[in-house]
Amino acid sequence: MGSGWLASNPMKKFLTLAFAATTALSSPLLAQAAPxxxxxxxxxxxxxxxxxxxxxxxxxxxxxxxxxxxxxxxxxxxxxxxxxxxxxxxxxxxxxxxxxxERGDASAEIVAPFPQPLTLAALGNSGGTGPKGLKAELVGFDSLAALEAADPASIKGKIVFVTHRMAAAQDGSHYGPVGQIRRIGPSIASQKGAAAILIRSIGTDEHRNPHTGSQDWKDGAAPIPALALANPDADQLERVLKRGQPVTIALRVTAKMAGxxxxxxxxxxxxxxxxxxxxxxxxxxxxxxxxxxxxxxxxxxxxxxxxxxxxxxxxxxxxxxxxxxxxxxxxxxxxxxxxxxxxxxxxxxxxxxxxxxxxxxxxxxxxxxxxxxxxxxxxxxxxxxxxxxxxxxxxxxxxxxxxxxxxxxxxxxxxxxxxxxxxxxxxxxxxxxxxxxxxxxxxxxxxxxxxxxxxxxxxxxxxxxxxxxx
Amino acid sequence: MGSGWLASNPMKKFLTLAFAATTALSSPLLAQAAPxxxxxxxxxxxxxxxxxxxxxxxxxxxxxxxxxxxxxxxxxxxxxxxxxxxxxxxxxxxxxxxxxxERGDASAEIVAPFPQPLTLAALGNSGGTGPKGLKAELVGFDSLAALEAADPASIKGKIVFVTHRMAAAQDGSHYGPVGQIRRIGPSIASQKGAAAILIRSIGTDEHRNPHTGSQDWKDGAAPIPALALANPDADQLERVLKRGQPVTIALRVTAKMAGxxxxxxxxxxxxxxxxxxxxxxxxxxxxxxxxxxxxxxxxxxxxxxxxxxxxxxxxxxxxxxxxxxxxxxxxxxxxxxxxxxxxxxxxxxxxxxxxxxxxxxxxxxxxxxxxxxxxxxxxxxxxxxxxxxxxxxxxxxxxxxxxxxxxxxxxxxxxxxxxxxxxxxxxxxxxxxxxxxxxxxxxxxxxxxxxxxxxxxxxxxxxxxxxxxx
The missing domain is CATH 3.40.630.10 (Zn peptidases)
Structure with missing residues (x-):
């Protein structure tokens, strides 16, 4: 600790509580039904x-x-x-x-047509790529339903990308249905022969902070690399795919189960x-x-x-x-x-x-x-x-x-x-x-x-x- | 591209333009001084x-x-x-x-008293730590002025942390003075014998996204690792230092000049x-x-x-x-x-x-x-x-x-x-x-x-x- 250190409170930029929290609520002038x-x-x-x-x-x-x-x-x-x-x-x-x-490290990049890195995080129980990583073509889906309906032949050996968006809700009720992409999407992709799966983060922000979370390999699905892209990176992949050229992704994931x-x-x-x-x-x-x-x-x-x-x-x-x-x-x-x-x-x-x-x-x-x-x-x-x-x-x-x-x-x-x-x-x-x-x-x-x-x-x-x- | 792909526009959560941008402004009913x-x-x-x-x-x-x-x-x-x-x-x-x-990779963690990783990014022209990294005690300053005033003996061999906060301003005018911590802080720390310097990001957000930026080594200052912590991580280091125990940081930075x-x-x-x-x-x-x-x-x-x-x-x-x-x-x-x-x-x-x-x-x-x-x-x-x-x-x-x-x-x-x-x-x-x-x-x-x-x-x-x- 150097000289001149000052105490400081965390800045609270986001939130003010409209509700006046410290006002005495049980005024004797207000009759209440509560004990x-x-x-x-x-x-x-x-x-x-x-x-x-x-x-x-x-x-x-x-x-x-x-x-x-x-x-x-x-x-x-x-x-x-x-x-x-x-x-x-x-x-x-x-x-x-x-x-x-073990999470290990995860990195990914678009190799072609527009070389650039992507920000992502492995999902719980994700498999790894091996130390050399993998490189494969990307195939995009706008929903879990589209992935479920896909012909395995269109997926085999490719990296699947599912990009269904989640909206904010006071009761968080979108997490149930949209979260299924994370919970069962990796198993479905694996069962259809995908090399890996990237999902849009199950989250409502626009920051380069990917949302991790748990998923299990269902019905004997073999572990494959399963990762969540930060939402701006999912936006980017959508734009890249819309150009209509084949998209190649390189992926390196060292995640593994460890007893x-x-x-x-x-x-x-x-x-x-x-x-x-x-x-x-x-x-x-x-x-x-x-x-x-x-x-x-x-x-x-x-x-x-x-x-x-x-x-x-x-x-x-x-x-x-x-x-x-x-x-x-x-x-x-x-x-x-x-x-x-x-x-x-x-x-x-x-x-x-x-x-x-x-x-x-x-x-x-x-x-x-x-x-x-x-x-x-x-x-x-x-x-x-x-x-x-x-x-x-x-x-x-x-x-x-x-x-x-x-x-x-x-x-x-x-x-x-x-x-x-x-x-x-x-x-x-x-x-x-x-x-x-x-x-x-x-x-x-x-x-x-x-x-x-x-x-x-x-x-x-x-x-x-x-x-x-x- | 899989089946079921839908075009979708990026969600615009942050911003709406109160100003009605597409209204015709030059109504013939409004006399104007502009050509x-x-x-x-x-x-x-x-x-x-x-x-x-x-x-x-x-x-x-x-x-x-x-x-x-x-x-x-x-x-x-x-x-x-x-x-x-x-x-x-x-x-x-x-x-x-x-x-x-070359940016290379950068990682850091608190080794003691509370082991945990930190999120940071190297600043432009940062030196590296060598492949083994370095481990040293942290010394904190709440401003560039405090760092400037510090006795070199209190800094030598240590990792300097400067945590002056920046506030948002419509004209961005805080960037000039607060940004000096990034522009000259590393040189001052180096000249006083610091092993490395970590600054609070020159930024006004509360996300785990560190702010990089340029700095030059002044007056013959030897390059040392110079990095910006994400603001929540700077908050965290402040809280850790306030506990009053010695704080040890491990740092690994592979940044280097490359011709x-x-x-x-x-x-x-x-x-x-x-x-x-x-x-x-x-x-x-x-x-x-x-x-x-x-x-x-x-x-x-x-x-x-x-x-x-x-x-x-x-x-x-x-x-x-x-x-x-x-x-x-x-x-x-x-x-x-x-x-x-x-x-x-x-x-x-x-x-x-x-x-x-x-x-x-x-x-x-x-x-x-x-x-x-x-x-x-x-x-x-x-x-x-x-x-x-x-x-x-x-x-x-x-x-x-x-x-x-x-x-x-x-x-x-x-x-x-x-x-x-x-x-x-x-x-x-x-x-x-x-x-x-x-x-x-x-x-x-x-x-x-x-x-x-x-x-x-x-x-x-x-x-x-x-x-x-x-």
Whole structure:
């Protein structure tokens, strides 16, 4: 550190929170349907600093936390120390094995007709090219459907390019259908004999930051190089192909599978007054993709849920035990959720709730509870309403990533949905860094989770039964 | 090309042009001070497609055009073919030699206390680390002044980090002072014995896209590795340093000087009715940095000025010859401007005008002319006003990059200033790609240049004399 060092805050260019987050909402002049204690805790949470501290700490002191990596192991140690220091009970790690994929290096260039480099990133489980790389003709498709319909003879030995665009949506609902290009496109290309596949990034930005993500080789498809182009590079390939000349691409990818590694879930608890009652499970995932530091995906998620649970703990013992889970190896296939389900299937859970959609303002409250429990949702909705959050969707829609695996046991779910309009600008890119988290919106998240837990962890009503998730 | 291929336009998320670009402005109901012909040509230019065609073609069919590279040579061939096809006269290349710097590869990581990779790019003329790389302690400074004031003993053998922030400004005026960190910071660090220098990118964005740029080794400073961190990575290093523990960085940089290469200016003309009159010079630069495809820096500049000159040519022979110059090797030190000055110093020029600040809306018209010529600026200002452009600054302020070298001959300059608010989000990054150019704003640029040329190339008034630029 040299002389003249000055403290400086990250510039917040993108975001201002129109919602005046620190205004006291539970004025005595406003009659409310929410229990007074939940309103008090909610409003106090609008000054929360813990969620920022956790998000900043994890992304700075660990950085990227790829599933199964040494960094993920360091992150577990970091999490255990932090959760113990915060006063949580029963802090422990439950480990499990995961397949480990090494990213290695990836580079590509247009060889002809217009020589120039391309920016791309290997997708999870991508195969490699060998050290010499490969050179082949490009064949373009504007959708997964077009690839599915293609004659294998038109693909064999070529590099497939699929360029379907994704649009931003508040609920992120385009990720399901458009994301299929990443999830099954590589397998289809492989099965049709392609030498490699390049997809347009599953993302909504216009930066030279490709979006990585998981995919599995289905139905015995042989691994081939499978990569995502940054969106401007996909634009460029479209323009080049439109010239109508044959396009040759050179590709060098050293990605490979590298055996098994240890991953794990970090678990902590706020013990309830009545240990015989089914418990509340909240959390997010500790691992991240390796290109960014996993700030919005998902340091913020573990931070928000932990900060809310800490506020409930500090306010006095809740009726039910609240279990906080920082899941491991979510990104490569929900391994943490599966491991938790298998190890805790005999335990009774009141409901599950997960934060894994960034840290922008929460706008919606959703449920997957028994119809008979819908009246019990009303005080939760009432506690959330002053934060600009409305109950929405149909009962049964609420889910999550890791908890989707645990839902297979037949457990109710509550969900607080962040605004996802810009989430897929950043998701799985090098750009998922701390500066993308807005402290004011992060506090609104903590307030919402605190309000929900203040009501639901003190509610003796059953939220189930619900059918096991298929 | 597979089946099902669909044409699709690049999504334009960032920009809409509030100014209704295609509205006919010279309604007979509006009396104007501008010559009627200039108003007619200006309004017709609001439907221009040529500037887009050139920008799209150069960035797609050539891509990055680094000074002295094979790609820059291909770009000269492309330019000659395009300018001939457009009907310009006297199309030719004037070549010159430039020193060639190879970027090679660059990677860096925090080794301790928090192991993680960093995103960075070598600056022009950066030295290398040798194949084994180097590992050293980091010492941080919040400004160039702090580095200048530092005791060499505190720097010797260490990696210097300078993290002064740049803010966006419509006129880009922060680039001068903040950019000094890039221009002279490496030399100062070298002279104080630093092993290497990392600077915060000279840029205003928050993406993992480092900003490269030129710097020279001053006063015999020995080349050392000199690199720019992406802004989120500079944020990260600041946070890491604030923890107060020693920070060790590992660096591997293979950049090196690689002899001389040929570069050149591409020149074309619209012959005037009176060849005895001093000529008009307009242009931009053909070369680009290698990380992006040089869309805003400066394919747009050569495209805008060429499209405007073409419109004047097609409207009938102007009084004065208009010379269009696509300068070579601007990025590494204004080599094209210097070469032009030396080869054309005996020729008389009416004025110089350069477009090298992107393609966002032009908001200001500036002059460097004789005071006696200020009345002759009035019809130009009048022709520009309907486009939302006002005359500003003080007479004498107008300049440019390559033309700053030619101004040393004592030649008047006219300048049309683009809105630079987001220019330094993109400048010298991988993100300088075609999708960042808004076709509607590009047309407003062509209309402004057309209006200016329609008046000024038909004006027999002298705009000089002006003193040679220092």
């Amino acid at each position: 007074p204690e939940s309103a008090r805790l909610r409003d106090a949470a609008l000054t929360d600093d813990l969620a920022w501290e956790i998000t900043e700490g994890l992304t700075t002191e660990i950085g990227p936390r790829k599933a199964g990596s040494d960094a993920e192991a360091r992150a577990r140690d970091w999490a255990v120390a932090k959760l113990k220091a915060l006063g949580f009970a029963n802090v422990r790690v439950e480990t499990f094995e995961v397949p480990y994929w 098994k590694r240890t991953s794990g879930n970090v678990i902590a608890e706020v013990p309830g007054r009545d240990p015989s009652l089914p418990i509340v499970l909240v959390g997010g995932h500790l691992d991240s993709w390796d290109q960014g530091t996993g700030a919005i995906d998902d340091a913020a998620g573990v931070a928000i849920t932990t900060a809310a649970a800490k506020r409930i703990m500090d306010a006095g013992q809740p009726l039910r035990t609240i279990r906080v889970v920082w899941f491991g190896s979510e990104e490569i296939g929900l391994f943490g959720g599966v491991d938790y389900r298998e190890k805790h299937k005999e335990e009774k859970h009141h409901f599950l709730a997960e934060s894994d959609f960034g840290a922008d303002r929460i706008w919606r409250f959703q449920t997957s509870v028994a119809d008979a429990a819908l009246p019990a949702m009303k005080p939760i909705a009432a506690a959330l309403a002053p934060l600009g959050i409305v109950q929405g969707g149909k009962n049964g829609d609420a889910s999550g990533s890791d908890i989707s695996e645990i839902q297979k046991l037949g457990i109710p779910v509550l969900a607080l949905s962040q605004d996802g309009t810009r989430y897929f600008d950043l998701h799985h890119t090098p750009d998922d860094t701390l500066d993308k988290v807005d402290p004011a919106q992060l506090r609104q998240n903590v307030a919402a989770w605190t309000a929900m837990l203040a009501v639901a962890a003190n509610d003796s009503t059953d939220y189930g039964p619900v059918p096991p998730r298929k | 009627p012909e200039s108003a007619r040509l200006r309004d017709a230019a609001l439907t221009d497609d040529l500037a887009w065609e050139i920008t799209e073609g150069l960035t797609t069919e050539i891509g990055p055009r680094k000074a002295g590279s094979d790609a820059e040579a291909r770009a000269r061939d492309w330019a000659v073919a395009k300018l001939k096809a457009l009907g310009f006269a006297n199309v030719r290349v004037e070549t010159f030699e430039v020193p060639y710097w 001389k290469r040929t570069s050149g200016n591409v020149i074309a003309e619209v012959p005037g009715r009176d060849p005895s009159l001093p000529i008009v010079l307009v242009g931009g630069h053909l070369d680009s940095w290698d990380q992006g495809t040089g869309a805003i820096d400066d394919a747009a500049g050569v495209a805008i000025t060429t499209a405007a000159a073409k419109r004047i040519m097609d409207a009938g022979q102007p009084l004065r010859t208009i010379r269009v110059v696509w300068f070579g090797s601007e990025e590494i030190g204004l080599f094209g401007g210097v070469d032009y000055r030396e080869k054309h110093k005996e020729e008389k020029h009416h004025f110089l005008a350069e477009s090298d600040f992107g393609a966002d809306r032009i908001w200001r018209f500036q002059t460097s002319v004789a005071d006696a010529a200020l009345p002759a600026m009035k019809p130009i200002a009048a022709a520009l006003a309907p486009l939302g452009i006002v005359q500003g600054g003080k007479n004498g302020d107008a300049s440019g990059s390559d033309i700053s070298e030619i101004q040393k001959l004592g030649i008047p300059v006219l300048a049309l200033s683009q809105d630079g608010t987001r220019y330094f989000d993109l400048h010298h990054t991988p993100d300088d790609t075609l999708d960042k150019v808004d076709p509607a704003q590009l047309r407003q640029n062509v209309a402004a240049w057309t209006a200016m040329l329609a008046v000024a190339a038909n004006d027999s008034t002298d705009y000089g004399p002006v003193p040679p630029r220092k």
